[in-house]
Amino acid sequence: MVAGAYRSVQTRIAELAAGADPTTRVPACPDWDIRALLSHLTGLAGDIADGNLAGYGGDRWTAKQVADRVDDDIDTLLLEWADHTGELDTILEHPHSAGMGGSFESATAGSQPIATLPGAVLGDAVIHEHDLRGALGDTNARNSSELLGALDGMIRGIRRGFPRAGIPTLRVVATDVGMEWLMGLDAPKAELRATAYELFRSVSGRRTRAEIAALSWEGDAEPFLDHLVWPFFSAPVNSLAEA
Numbered sequence: 001m002v003a004g005a006y007r008s009v010q011t012r013i014a015e016l017a018a019g020a021d022p023t024t025r026v027p028a029c030p031d032w033d034i035r036a037l038l039s040h041l042t043g044l045a046g047d048i049a050d051g052n053l054a055g056y057g058g059d060r061w062t063a064k065q066v067a068d069r070v071d072d073d074i075d076t077l078l079l080e081w082a083d084h085t086g087e088l089d090t091i092l093e094h095p096h097s098a099g100m101g102g103s104f105e106s107a108t109a110g111s112q113p114i115a116t117l118p119g120a121v122l123g124d125a126v127i128h129e130h131d132l133r134g135a136l137g138d139t140n141a142r143n144s145s146e147l148l149g150a151l152d153g154m155i156r157g158i159r160r161g162f163p164r165a166g167i168p169t170l171r172v173v174a175t176d177v178g179m180e181w182l183m184g185l186d187a188p189k190a191e192l193r194a195t196a197y198e199l200f201r202s203v204s205g206r207r208t209r210a211e212i213a214a215l216s217w218e219g220d221a222e223p224f225l226d227h228l229v230w231p232f233f234s235a236p237v238n239s240l241a242e243a
Contacts, residue, residue: 002118003089005146009125010085012141013041014078016132022074027240028131028206032066035077037128039069042081048121049087051100056120057232058107092118109231119153120232126150127204127233134242142197143177151200152179154230158203159183162227170224174199175216190219205233206240
């Protein structure tokens with residue numbers, strides 16, 4: 001269930017952050033240190049619990065989450081985040097019956113069905129778990145069930161836009177976990193093969209266009225390179241140089 005997966009990610013992030021220097025910079029989020037990253041995660045949880053979805057994922061929405069907690073330390077942030085978890089459980093499991101309406105407006109992806117909100121919230125948490133791990137030089141949990149679930153949801157979300165945009169069909173294979181996806185309605189014109197972690201970091205905007213092009217491709221990668229990032233994010237200009 002989404003709520004249980006979110007709690008697992010939250011617990012791992014809390015354990016990592018509790019012993020970290022809050023001023024450590026987060027390369028995947030170059031404007032943030034660890035304290036700011038936690039401020040965003042805490043603020044996002046609070047906004048979802050309060051039904052504040054206008055501009056979801058946008059720069060102003062996110063910046064306010066961080067600015068509102070600029071004086072909070074790590075312990076305070078983790079306590080506030082934990083306080084929102086009970087409300088989030090209901091929303092993540094039953095978004096239609098939690099008074100959230102039928103859709104929400106993302107600043108980057110436009111109008112989205114409310115049924116996609118739980119996956120967006122979980123995906124954001126898993127992405128930032130590994131942003132935090134990257135800042136700390138930690139390579140654990142790269143094949144966690146939560147990461148694999150988030151990867152599946154992201155690729156399915158990206159896939160919905162392929163036929164509408166006239167993008168050829170692509171087969172995507174996670175070589176180390178036996179998962180694969182057919183992105184499109186016809187026979188595939190190309191195949192992308194990589195580990196689940198590399199696919200996850202690619203579709204979540206943590207790999208440059210050139211790094212995605214350098215993965216293992218069969219067929220022409222060019223028609224796909226600008227269409228493989230989850231709509232809430234974009235590919236970075238500079239490499240994170242993650243190990």
